[in-house]
Amino acid sequence: MxxxxxxxxxxxxxxxxxxxxxxLFYLGVVVLIPLAGLVFKTFTIPWADFRAAVGAPRVMAAxxxxxxxxxxxxxxxxxxxxxxxxxxxRYPFPGRRLADALVxxxxxxxxxxxxxxxxxxxxxxxxxxxFLNTLGVQIAxxxxxxxxxLIFIGLPFVVRVVQPVLQDIEVEQEEVAACLxxxxxxxxxxxxxxxxxxxxxxxxxxxxxRAVGEYGSVIxxxxxxxxxxxxxxxxxxxxxxxxxxxxxxxxxxxxLATAFLLLFAINVVQRRFRKRFWPA
Amino acid sequence: xxxxxxxRKVSGLLVGVALLAGGTGTFAASVLLNVSYDPTREFYQxxxxxxxxxxxxxxxxxxTILMSxxxxxxQARSVIDGLEADVVTLALAFDIDVIAALSGLVPADWQxxxxxxxxxxxxxxxxxxxxxxxxxxxxxDDLVRPGVAVISPNPKSSGxxxxxxxxAWGYALKRWPGNDAKAEEFVxxxxxxxxxxxSGARAATMTFVQRGIGDVLxxxxxxxxxxxxxxxxxxxxxxxxxxxxxxxxxxxxxxxxARKHGTEVLAQAYLEFLYTPDGQEIAARHFYRPRLEQIALxxxxxxxxxxxxxxxxxxGSWRNAQTRHFADGALFDRIFQxxx
Amino acid sequence: xxxxxxxxxLSLATRETSAMRRMLIAAALIVLLLFLFLPLAVIFREALRxxxxxxxxxxxxxxxxxxxxxxxVTAAIAVPFNLFFGIAAAWCIAKFDFRGKNLLVTLIDLxxxxxxxxxxxxxxxxxxxxxxxxxxxxxxxxxxxxxVPGIVLATVFVTFPFVARELIPLMQEQGREEEEAAxLLxxxxxxxxxxxxxxxxKWGLLYGVLLxxxxxxxxxxxxxxxxxxxxxxxxxIPLHVEIxxxxxxxxxxxxxASLLTLLALVTLTAKTLLAWLYANKTGS
Numbered sequence: 001m002x003x004x005x006x007x008x009x010x011x012x013x014x015x016x017x018x019x020x021x022x023x024l025f026y027l028g029v030v031v032l033i034p035l036a037g038l039v040f041k042t043f044t045i046p047w048a049d050f051r052a053a054v055g056a057p058r059v060m061a062a063x064x065x066x067x068x069x070x071x072x073x074x075x076x077x078x079x080x081x082x083x084x085x086x087x088x089x090r091y092p093f094p095g096r097r098l099a100d101a102l103v104x105x106x107x108x109x110x111x112x113x114x115x116x117x118x119x120x121x122x123x124x125x126x127x128x129x130x131f132l133n134t135l136g137v138q139i140a141x142x143x144x145x146x147x148x149x150l151i152f153i154g155l156p157f158v159v160r161v162v163q164p165v166l167q168d169i170e171v172e173q174e175e176v177a178a179c180l181x182x183x184x185x186x187x188x189x190x191x192x193x194x195x196x197x198x199x200x201x202x203x204x205x206x207x208x209x210r211a212v213g214e215y216g217s218v219i220x221x222x223x224x225x226x227x228x229x230x231x232x233x234x235x236x237x238x239x240x241x242x243x244x245x246x247x248x249x250x251x252x253x254x255x256l257a258t259a260f261l262l263l264f265a266i267n268v269v270q271r272r273f274r275k276r277f278w279p280a
Numbered sequence: 281x282x283x284x285x286x287x288r289k290v291s292g293l294l295v296g297v298a299l300l301a302g303g304t305g306t307f308a309a310s311v312l313l314n315v316s317y318d319p320t321r322e323f324y325q326x327x328x329x330x331x332x333x334x335x336x337x338x339x340x341x342x343x344t345i346l347m348s349x350x351x352x353x354x355q356a357r358s359v360i361d362g363l364e365a366d367v368v369t370l371a372l373a374f375d376i377d378v379i380a381a382l383s384g385l386v387p388a389d390w391q392x393x394x395x396x397x398x399x400x401x402x403x404x405x406x407x408x409x410x411x412x413x414x415x416x417x418x419x420x421d422d423l424v425r426p427g428v429a430v431i432s433p434n435p436k437s438s439g440x441x442x443x444x445x446x447x448a449w450g451y452a453l454k455r456w457p458g459n460d461a462k463a464e465e466f467v468x469x470x471x472x473x474x475x476x477x478x479s480g481a482r483a484a485t486m487t488f489v490q491r492g493i494g495d496v497l498x499x500x501x502x503x504x505x506x507x508x509x510x511x512x513x514x515x516x517x518x519x520x521x522x523x524x525x526x527x528x529x530x531x532x533x534x535x536x537x538a539r540k541h542g543t544e545v546l547a548q549a550y551l552e553f554l555y556t557p558d559g560q561e562i563a564a565r566h567f568y569r570p571r572l573e574q575i576a577l578x579x580x581x582x583x584x585x586x587x588x589x590x591x592x593x594x595x596g597s598w599r600n601a602q603t604r605h606f607a608d609g610a611l612f613d614r615i616f617q618x619x620x
Numbered sequence: 621x622x623x624x625x626x627x628x629x630l631s632l633a634t635r636e637t638s639a640m641r642r643m644l645i646a647a648a649l650i651v652l653l654l655f656l657f658l659p660l661a662v663i664f665r666e667a668l669r670x671x672x673x674x675x676x677x678x679x680x681x682x683x684x685x686x687x688x689x690x691x692x693v694t695a696a697i698a699v700p701f702n703l704f705f706g707i708a709a710a711w712c713i714a715k716f717d718f719r720g721k722n723l724l725v726t727l728i729d730l731x732x733x734x735x736x737x738x739x740x741x742x743x744x745x746x747x748x749x750x751x752x753x754x755x756x757x758x759x760x761x762x763x764x765x766x767x768v769p770g771i772v773l774a775t776v777f778v779t780f781p782f783v784a785r786e787l788i789p790l791m792q793e794q795g796r797e798e799e800e801a802a803x804l805l806x807x808x809x810x811x812x813x814x815x816x817x818x819x820x821x822k823w824g825l826l827y828g829v830l831l832x833x834x835x836x837x838x839x840x841x842x843x844x845x846x847x848x849x850x851x852x853x854x855x856x857i858p859l860h861v862e863i864x865x866x867x868x869x870x871x872x873x874x875x876x877a878s879l880l881t882l883l884a885l886v887t888l889t890a891k892t893l894l895a896w897l898y899a900n901k902t903g904s
Contacts, residue, residue, distance in 0.1 A: 013799055014809035019712040023724070026705045030776055031731055034742035037752065041745055056608060057617050080651050087648035091641055099649065101892045102656050107831060108884030109659075110838030110858045111736075113877040116865060117659040120666065123491040127658065141476045141493060152655055184636060213735025216840040216858075223476045224434065226616035230477075233737040233841070238437045238479070239608075240741070241353035243360075243378055247608065249745070252738045259733040264726045313850065321867055348849045349863070362749030362758065363766040363848045383749065482866045490870075510868050 035256065042253040045246045053247040054254055058226050059235055063254065066232035069143060070211035073150030077207045078200055080151070081158025088159070089166045103159045106152050111216030118149055119220040141223035146231065149217045154207025161203040162196060169195055198269060205266040209259055310546050312345045315365035317352040317439055317529070318482045319503045323566035324369070330562060331553045335546070343546060351480045352439030359385065359534065366538045366547040369531045371439025371481075373397070374598035376532050390532040399528035400554035401568035404588055405447040407519040408488065408497040408504040415495045419521050420451040423496060424469040431494035432474055433484040435606050439529075440481035444498040445471075445612065446601060447525035450589040454523060468615045489516070500527065502567035505582070526588040529568075663881050666874035678864075678872035679879065686852045687860035688879070690768070694856065695836040698775040702832055706783025707825075711817075713784075714791030715799070725788070731780040739777050740845025743770055766848030771856065774842040779832045786828030787821055794820055823894050830894075834887045838880050 042050065053059065087093070088100050106114065122129040123140040132139055139145050169192060177187040215233040223229040232255060239248035316324055328345040335343045348355065348363065352371035359365050360383045370376055373391060376398075380386040391398045409417050415428055423430050433441040448470050452463035476493055478484040481503055488497040489511050496519075497504070504518050531551050538544045553559045560570040564579040576583070595601035605611045636644065667675055678684060709728060713721060731739065747754045747764040757764055764770045798820070802812040818825075840858040847854045855863065857880055864873035 013715050013796055013803070015813070016712055016716050019708040020716075020718075023705065023709040023712055026701075026708075027724075027727060030705075030773075030780055031727065034746055034777070035730070035734075037745045038738070038742045053608075056613070058608075058613055080655070083644065084648045084651060087645050091645050093645050097892060097896075099652055101888045102652055102660075104831075104888050104891065105656050105660065105884060108834035108838065108887050110840055110861075110877070110880050112840040112858050112862055113663065113838070113880060114659060116861075116873070116877070117662045119491070120662050121658055123493070125492045127662070128654070140491065141487070152659070155655060184640075209733035213733060213738070215735060215737050219479065224479060225474070225477045226434075226613065228616075233735045234479070236735070236737050236741065237354075238434070240357055241351060241437045242606075242608070243353075243357065243382065244608065248741065252735075252741060255735055256738060259735075260726065260730060263729045263733055264722070267722050267726045267729065318866065321863075346853055347851050349851075349866075350849050358766060358848055360748075360750060361744050361765065362747075362754055362763070364763070486866075 038249055038252060038256065041245075041249050045250060049246055050250045053239075053244075053250040058230070059232075059247075059251055061227045062230050062232045062235045063251070065143070065146070065230065066212050066255075067258075069146045069150055069231070070208050070214075073147050073211050074154055074204045074208035076147070076151050077154040077158045078204050081155055081203060081207075082162055082196070082200065084155075085159045085162040085166055089163055103156050105156075106154075107156050111153070111214065112220075114152060115149065115217035115220035118152065118217065119145075122148060122221065140221050141229070143229050145221040145223065146218055146229060149221050150211040150214060153214050153217060154211050157206040157210065158200070158203035161206065162199045165196055165199040202266055202269060205262055205269075209262045209266075213255060213259065310341060310343045310543060311541075312343060312366045312543055312547055312550060313348065313364060314345055314367050314369060314550070315348045315355050315359055315363060316369040317355060317371040318349055318480050319440070319500060319506070320369065320529075321347070321349050322506070323502075323563065323568065326562050326566065327554065327559060330558055331550055334553060334558070335549065345550070351437055353437060359383070364537050364541070365534045366541060366543050367531060367533055367551055369529070371529050372442060372598065373399075373528065373530045374442075374602060375439065376530055377598060379532075379534075385534050385536045386532050387535055391530065393533070394531065394551060395555060396571050397528055398530045398532055399571075400531060400551075400559065401529070401563040401570055403501045403527045403529065403568055404524045404586065405443050405498060405521075405527065406501045406504050406524065407521060408485075408499050408507060408516055409495065409519055411513075411515050411517055413517060413519065417496050417519055420448060420466075420470075420523075423448075423473065423498075424466060426473075428473055428496065429475050429494040430470060430473045430496055430498060431476060431478075431484050431488045432471070432498040433481050434477045434479055435612055437479045438481050438484075440500050440503070441484075441498075442601070442606060443500070443525055443527045445605065446591060446594050447521075447589070448498075449605070450525055450594040451521070451523055453594065454589070464611065467611075468618065471612075471615050501569070501583075505567035520584060520586050523587040523589060525594070526590050528591075660881065663874055663878050666870060667878040669874075670871040674871050675875045675878075678869075678875035681872070683852050683855070684860060684872075684876055687855045687857050687876070690771070690855065691837050691857045693768070694772050694775050695833055697772050698779055698836045699829060699833050701776055702779055702783050703825075703829055705780070706785075706787050706828060709784040710787035710791050710821075711813075713788050714794075715796050728781050728784050731777050732785075736778060736839065736841025737845060739842035740774055743773055743777075743846050765846045766850070766854060768854065770846040771843055771854060774846045775836050775839055778839045778842050779836045782832035782835060783825070783828035786824050786831070790821055790824040791817070823897070826894055827891050830887045830891055834884055837883060 084103065088096060119140055120126050122145060124130060124133045124138065126140070129140055139148055173191055174187055177191045182190065213233060215231075218231055219234060222231060222234075224234060232251060236248045236251050239251065314324060324347055328347070332343050332345065335341060348358075348365070350358070352375050355368070356370060356375035356379050359368060359379050368376060368379065368386070376386060376390060380388050380390060387393070394400070407417055409415070416422065417428070422428065432444045435441040435445045445467065448467050449463055452466040453459075456462035476487050478487055481500060485497060485499060485503055485507055488494050489507055499507070508516050508518060531554065533544070533547050533551060535544070538547045554563070555571070557572060557575060560572040560575040564570045564575050564582070567582070569583050570576050570579065591598060591601065595604065603610065713725060744765055745751050747757060747770065749755065749758060754764070764773070798816050799812050802816050807815065838858060843856055844859060847856065847859055849855060849859060849863070851863070857876060861873050861877045864876060
């Protein structure tokens with residue numbers, strides 16, 4: 001039985017039992033029971049089969065690609081997100097509010113629509129793809145395309161996590177640094193960046209966690225070649241279509257476990273810094 | 281009888297559908313769910329209209345036919361998992377075999393319940409190339425030339441692509457009789473030329489036609505002819521290879537479900553309608569090769585004769601083909617592992 | 621915002637040179653343009669390529685209307701469920717200390733990073749004809765997957781964390797002093813919640829609901845697995861878009877897609893407006 005731990009002062013607020021009870025009940029019904037079903041289903045698979053399913057070269061390649069592309073995309077998101085957040089917080093420029101609103105677009109845009117739209121844009125006969133093609137760069141139907149789609153999906157996470165932290169930074173600190181003779185770049189690296197680091201890590205992890213499992217926007221632009229541009233969620237879908245339930249759940253479990261570990265780590269980081277997830 | 285029930289419950293959702301079916305506001309009509317694969321959308325739209333009319337004429341009863349489309353394997357999976365189809369019309373016999381084996385909803389001998397192996401129309405695999413055939417693609421050998429980009433969906437997830445793959449395999453075995461090593465190398469080189477491996481036949485067509493990727497699309501004949509019709513003969517043309525495969529998309533009554541819904545007679549009539557001159561005419565119009573002689577004669581311009589191998593001749597059976605070529609770790613997987 | 625309002629310090633070292641400034645703004649705008657604005661523009665350009673008549677026809681077509689209705693119904697069920705859950709979860713997590721909080725928060729987040737494909741798969745495992753509960757429900761004449769309940773379930777799962785995640789940090793920041801004061805003054809629990817807590821969190825709540833709603837209407841992967849794709853019956857807007865696209869009906873596909881995009885834009889506008897109102901109200 002979970003009980004409220006004695007806080008700094010005696011508790012008078014009501015409703016803890018009811019709220020926690022309902023939370024646990026709803027969490028159980030909607031999330032835990034279905035996910036536990038997946039885990040138990042995987043446990044009925046002999047270990048050798050599980051290892052064979054997850055260890056197959058094609059599956060390993062897909063898992064590697066999903067995690068690798070998500071890693072690259074999240075890293076790029078950190079750079080671009082920091083840049084955007086910086087411009088939005090520090091510089092008043094015309095259209096800033098509009099730009100600020102645009103950042104949330106990938107949150108709200110259906111992933112399939114994003115996928116079709118990005119493919120239209122980046123395929124060799126699209127607006128950007130045509131231009132890049134003349135430079136000899138192909139984006140759609142390559143790994144680059146996957147990364148582009150994942151950057152799109154993850155960008156708002158970084159911006160939205162960094163923004164409020166950047167807003168709260170005391171200008172005084174920067175002034176002190178300046179008075180002590182630090183250059184602008186030095187101030188940024190020594191004073192601002194350390195403060196931003198937890199937020200950047202959080203943003204990175206969120207973007208990464210979201211990108212690893214992304215399906216809708218990626219399949220349109222990926223090319224889907226086994227060993228080359230086939231992502232792990234697609235492997236699950238294909239295994240299902242091949243009536244290979246055991247294989248599909250095995251791969252799903254690996255992805256699920258990774259997602260859980262990532263989120264747990266990030267929540268520990270987050271609670272330490274108490275920063276908001278989706279700040280208004 | 282869940283479909284009629286849901287039908288009433290969410291009848292608000294269905295005002296539009298009822299209007300389409302010419303309903304007069306009563307939902308008492310019979311409902312049939314046809315679970316089909318991707319490229320048959322346009323075809324079954326017309327069949328459904330014609331059959332509803334035919335049925336009303338015959339019995340006075342209004343019938344609404346609901347459609348579900350998707351990759352053939354995915355659709356079979358859905359039926360096994362509980363999608364309550366009255367009839368399935370899928371891309372290959374194997375998918376219906378699996379429904380019969382895993383769920384027992386379809387009798388094991390389903391393929392003998394209707395004429396022509398339960399395949400009321402046939403198709404084959406052809407090449408779609410860009411207008412003027414700039415890469416000079418005439419036959420299978422041209423597909424394995426270095427630098428020729430071939431578009432095909434993934435045989436593991438697409439029914440159409442399994443026909444592609446087996447057609448190529450059949451050609452190779454015909455060229456080097458009994459030499460499986462040669463055939464393996466040939467098919468390996470062919471799929472080595474594939475830059476984009478979509479999950480379904482329609483997605484592959486889209487990649488070739490809309491995105492402008494690739495020199496040649498390996499496609500169902502009906503899919504290729506439809507693309508020419510939709511996107512213009514001034515952009516694409518169809519090339520018939522010297523030899524291809526007899527593709528038999530199959531249909532079956534999902535007996536247990538139809539019995540549960542009380543739609544057995546209706547569903548059976550629906551499938552049989554596909555074999556009537558009217559049904560065959562519609563099939564031919566939608567670029568499927570008709571079985572009926574009289575209709576085939578009328579459309580002989582559209583469907584030039586060509587040497588067609590059968591799955592049985594190429595691989596023995598679908599089950600063999602599946603374990604030898606398409607299962608996890610089988611030949612197709614090895615092609616891509618080596619390619620890397 | 622509030623940084624800009626503070627008196628700018630004189631020292632140049634706390635500000636960038638104006639050239640640097642312009643460069644950074646330009647770079648940020650270019651990123652926004654390339655990564656966010658262009659995909660948006662493509663949707664509307666393709667939707668209107670064949671003119672307004674085609675656009676309107678595509679939206680008024682009966683199957684599209686059925687898809688729009690199903691999507692609205694789904695969101696109308698899923699969002700309130702997650703709204704009540706979000707408030708309850710935030711109340712106990714933000715206002716009380718207890719062991720296992722990190723774990724609870726992580727579990728609440730989980731659906732957010734689970735691949736949509738897996739979200740759909742778990743419901744097939746449970747409620748499919750070959751699943752654990754499926755045969756029981758089927759025996760009682762209840763169809764869950766490949767019917768509306770399955771679509772609602774998958775949507776609830778995918779949008780599960782949105783409201784809770786918005787409220788938890790907000791309520792944590794606000795602490796519990798105000799509520800405790802109200803209780804000391806003799807207010808009841810419910811009264812305290814309605815009069816003190818709710819007004820404090822209403823903007824955050826609204827924002828959470830808006831995001832939850834946008835995601836509920838736009839979910840593709842998970843719904844695709846459990847829908848069965850029966851036209852006019854179990855197709856949501858995103859699935860209808862896919863079908864139209866697969867039928868070479870590009871203008872119509874993008875037209876219907878633009879509906880969802882418009883919804884996203886309305887959501888974002890509303891959200892910006894809310895943030896602005898909120899900032900004005902609190903005066904921070």
